[in-house]
Amino acid sequence: MKNRHLLKESIEALLEKYPFLGAFFEDNKLEVEGSGHLTFPEFLQGFDREAVEENAMDLESLEEGLVTYVEQMLSFLGLDREEGVWELTILAGRDKSGNPEGFDEITIRRSDIVSIVGPTGSGKSRLLADIEWTADGDTPTGRRILINGETPDKKWRFSSGNRLVAQLSQNMNFVMDLTVREFLELHARSRMVEDEEAIIGKIIREANHLAGERFDPDTPVTSLSGGQSRALMIADTAILSTSPIVLIDEIENAGIDRKKALALLVGEEKIVLMATHDPSLALMADQRIVIRNGGIHKVLPTGDAEREILAELAEMDSYIADMRTRLRQGEKLSKA
Amino acid sequence: MQLVTVSGPPSSGKTSVILKSIQALQSRKLKVGVVKFDCLYTDDDILYEKAGIPVKKGLSGSLCPDHYFVSNIEEVVQWGRKMELDVLVTESAGLCNRCSPYIKEVKAVCVIDNLSGINTPKKIGPMLKSADIVVITKGDIVSQAEREVFASKVHSVNPRSITMHINGLTGQGAYELSTLLHDGKENLDTVKGKQLRYPMPSALCSYCLGETRIGDDYQMGNVRKMEMGDGHEK
Ligand SMILES: Nc1ncnc2c1ncn2[C@@H]1O[C@H](COP(=O)(O)OP(=O)(O)OP(=O)(O)O)[C@@H](O)[C@H]1O
Ligand SMILES: Nc1nc2c(ncn2[C@@H]2O[C@H](COP(=O)(O)OP(=O)(O)O)[C@@H](O)[C@H]2O)c(=O)[nH]1
Ligand SMILES: [Mg+2]
Ligand SMILES: [Mg+2]
Numbered sequence: 001m002k003n004r005h006l007l008k009e010s011i012e013a014l015l016e017k018y019p020f021l022g023a024f025f026e027d028n029k030l031e032v033e034g035s036g037h038l039t040f041p042e043f044l045q046g047f048d049r050e051a052v053e054e055n056a057m058d059l060e061s062l063e064e065g066l067v068t069y070v071e072q073m074l075s076f077l078g079l080d081r082e083e084g085v086w087e088l089t090i091l092a093g094r095d096k097s098g099n100p101e102g103f104d105e106i107t108i109r110r111s112d113i114v115s116i117v118g119p120t121g122s123g124k125s126r127l128l129a130d131i132e133w134t135a136d137g138d139t140p141t142g143r144r145i146l147i148n149g150e151t152p153d154k155k156w157r158f159s160s161g162n163r164l165v166a167q168l169s170q171n172m173n174f175v176m177d178l179t180v181r182e183f184l185e186l187h188a189r190s191r192m193v194e195d196e197e198a199i200i201g202k203i204i205r206e207a208n209h210l211a212g213e214r215f216d217p218d219t220p221v222t223s224l225s226g227g228q229s230r231a232l233m234i235a236d237t238a239i240l241s242t243s244p245i246v247l248i249d250e251i252e253n254a255g256i257d258r259k260k261a262l263a264l265l266v267g268e269e270k271i272v273l274m275a276t277h278d279p280s281l282a283l284m285a286d287q288r289i290v291i292r293n294g295g296i297h298k299v300l301p302t303g304d305a306e307r308e309i310l311a312e313l314a315e316m317d318s319y320i321a322d323m324r325t326r327l328r329q330g331e332k333l334s335k336a
Numbered sequence: 337m338q339l340v341t342v343s344g345p346p347s348s349g350k351t352s353v354i355l356k357s358i359q360a361l362q363s364r365k366l367k368v369g370v371v372k373f374d375c376l377y378t379d380d381d382i383l384y385e386k387a388g389i390p391v392k393k394g395l396s397g398s399l400c401p402d403h404y405f406v407s408n409i410e411e412v413v414q415w416g417r418k419m420e421l422d423v424l425v426t427e428s429a430g431l432c433n434r435c436s437p438y439i440k441e442v443k444a445v446c447v448i449d450n451l452s453g454i455n456t457p458k459k460i461g462p463m464l465k466s467a468d469i470v471v472i473t474k475g476d477i478v479s480q481a482e483r484e485v486f487a488s489k490v491h492s493v494n495p496r497s498i499t500m501h502i503n504g505l506t507g508q509g510a511y512e513l514s515t516l517l518h519d520g521k522e523n524l525d526t527v528k529g530k531q532l533r534y535p536m537p538s539a540l541c542s543y544c545l546g547e548t549r550i551g552d553d554y555q556m557g558n559v560r561k562m563e564m565g566d567g568h569e570k
Contacts, residue, residue, distance in 0.1 A: 023492050024492045024495075027493050029458060056534070058534060061465065065493075068495040072491070125506065129508050132509075138515060140363070166480050167475075167480060168480060174482065175451055175453075175478055175482065176453075176454065183481070186454075186485050187485055190485045190488035236479070237480050240481070
C-alpha cells in the first residue's frame with residue numbers, strides 16, 4: 001500500500017479530492033458528517049469497543065480498505081480515459097480431444113461483430129468464457145487472449161465488475177424495485193459518469209428506438225415487457241457500460257429490432273461477439289467462428305451471397321412477425 | 337493439504353459453486369473433500385456424495401453454527417489429512433449475517449447472489465467484509481447493469497477482495513475460481529494456534545443456555561432491550 005499518506009489527510013480534504021469516497025463511507029455505514037476535520041483513523045478511534053462490536057466493525061481493515069478503494073478507483077478512472085482497448089486477439093489452443101485448433105490467430109477490432117456458431121455443447125460459451133477471463137493457457141482449451149497484441153494485465157480478471165467485458169444476459173429480467181430513471185441513475189453513479197442527465201436521456205431514447213412499444217422514465221423496471229427490458233439493457237450496455245468488449249450468449253429476439261441493437265453497440269465502438277443458433281444473427285456478423293468439438297474449426301467471412309440470404313431471412317422474420325400481430329388481434333389468417 | 341472456508345447466506349449458491357469448482361480441481365488430478373456445517377438440516381452431503389466427493393457433515397443443533405465450526409475445525413482438518421486430500425473445503429451457511437468462520441491465513445471465500453438485493457452487501461458483516469474472494473452468483477438472471485451495481489457495492493465494503501462472477505448452474509467462472517483455490521503453495525497440517533479473523537459476539541444470556549420461559553424474571557446475563565418509545569411519538 002503505497003498510498004498510506006491518505007490516512008494522514010482530513011476526511012474533508014479526501015472527499016474534496018476523491019468525491020467517490022462518499023459511496024465508500026455510505027456503503028460502510030460511516031456517518032462522517034461533522035467529522036470532516038478528522039483524519040480517517042482519528043474518526044475510527046471515535047468508536048468505542050461496544051460500538052465496534054455492535055456494528056461488527058473491523059477498524060484495521062477499514063483503514064486499509066479506504067486506501068485500496070482510492071487506488072482502485074483512480075486506476076479505473078484512468079482506464080476509462082485512455083480508451084485503452086482497440087483490438088482483441090485469440091491465439092489457438094486445442095479441442096476437446098487435444099488436437100490443435102484449425103487456425104493460428106484471430107484478431108477482432110472495435111466495431112467488429114463476430115458470431116460464434118456450432119452444435120450444442122461444442123464450446124461456444126467456453127470461448128466467451130476464455131475471453132472474459134483473458135485466458136493465458138490456463139483454461140481447458142489452452143487458448144490465449146491478447147489485448148492490443150499483448151498479454152493483458154491480470155487485473156482485468158479481478159477488477160470489480162470486470163471492466164473489460166460486459167455480458168448481455170440470456171435471461172433478461174430486472175429484479176430491482178426501481179423506476180427506469182432511478183435504475184439508470186444508480187448505474188450511472190456506479191460508473192461515475194459526469195453528465196448523468198444527458199446520458200440517461202440518451203439511453204431511454206435509444207431503448208425506445210429498439211423496442212416496439214414506448215415506455216417512459218417513471219415506469220418501474222419490473223413492469224417493462226420482455227422486449228422493453230431487452231431494449232433497455234442493450235441501450236444501457238452500449239452507452240453506459242465502459243467495457244470495450246460485449247459478449248452475447250444466445251440473445252432472445254422477441255420484441256426488439258436486432259439489427260438496430262447491433263448497430264447501436266457497434267456505433268459505440270464496442271467489440272461484439274455473440275454465440276447464436278439463429279441464422280439471421282449469425283449472418284449479421286462480419287465474420288463467424290465455427291466451433292466443433294471444443295475447438296475453433298474455421299473462421300468464415302460473411303459472403304455476398306450470404307448477405308442476400310440474410311435479406312430473405314429478414315423477409316421471413318417479418319412475415320412471421322406479421323402473422324403474430326394478426327393472430328394477437330384476433331384475425332383469422334389466410335394465405336396471401 | 338490446502339484448506340478453504342466457504343461461507344455465505346442460505347441458498348446463495350455455495351454448494352453449486354463448490355461442486356463446479358471441485359470438478360475443475362479433479363480434472364487437474366487433485367483430491368478434494370468437503371465438510372458441510374449447518375444448523376438443523378442439510379441435504380448437501382448427499383449432493384457431494386453423489387458427485388463422488390468424500391464428505392462429512394456437522395449439524396450444530398442448539399448451538400450457534402459458527403461457534404460449533406470453531407470448536408470442530410481442528411478435527412475436520414485431521415480428517416482431511418487422513419483422507420489424503422489436496423484440498424479440503426468447508427461449507428457453512430451464514431445464518432445471522434454477523435459472524436464468519438474465517439481463520440487468519442486460511443483462504444476465505446464468501447458466496448452471495450445478485451438476487452439478494454443491492455443493500456445486502458451493506459447488511460452482511462465480517463462474513464463478506466473480511467473474505468479474500470467474493471463470488472457473486474446468479475448473474476444469469478439479472479442485467480449487466482444490475483451485476484455492475486451489485487459488484488460496485490461489494491467493492492466498496494470489501495475493496496481488498498477478489499470479486500468473481502460465477503454461474504452456479506453452468507459453472508462459468510468455476511474453472512477460473514479453482515485456479516485460485518489451489519496454488520500448491522500452502523500446506524497445512526493443523527489449525528491449532530491459528531486465530532479467527534473476527535471475534536464472535538460476546539452474547540451470553542439465559543436463552544443461550546436453554547431457557548424457554550418469557551419475562552424479565554428469566555432474563556439473565558447479557559440482556560439488552562429495544563427502545564420502544566412511549567407510544568406517543570409520531
Ligand atoms: N477445448 C476444450 N477442451 C476441453 N473442454 C472443453 C473445450 N471446449 C469446451 N469444453 C467444455 O465443453 C462443455 C460444453 O461447452 P459449452 O457450454 O461452451 O457449449 P455451447 O456450445 O455453449 O453449447 P450450447 O449451444 O448448448 O449453449 C463445457 O463444459 C466446456 O468447458
Ligand atoms: N439461475 C441461477 N441459479 C443458481 C445459480 N447458482 C445457484 N443457483 C440455484 O440456487 C439454488 C441454491 O443453490 P445452492 O448451491 O444449494 O445454495 P447454498 O444454500 O448456498 O449451498 C439452487 O436451486 C441452485 O440451482 C446461478 O448462478 N444461477
Ligand atoms: Mg452455450
Ligand atoms: Mg449448500
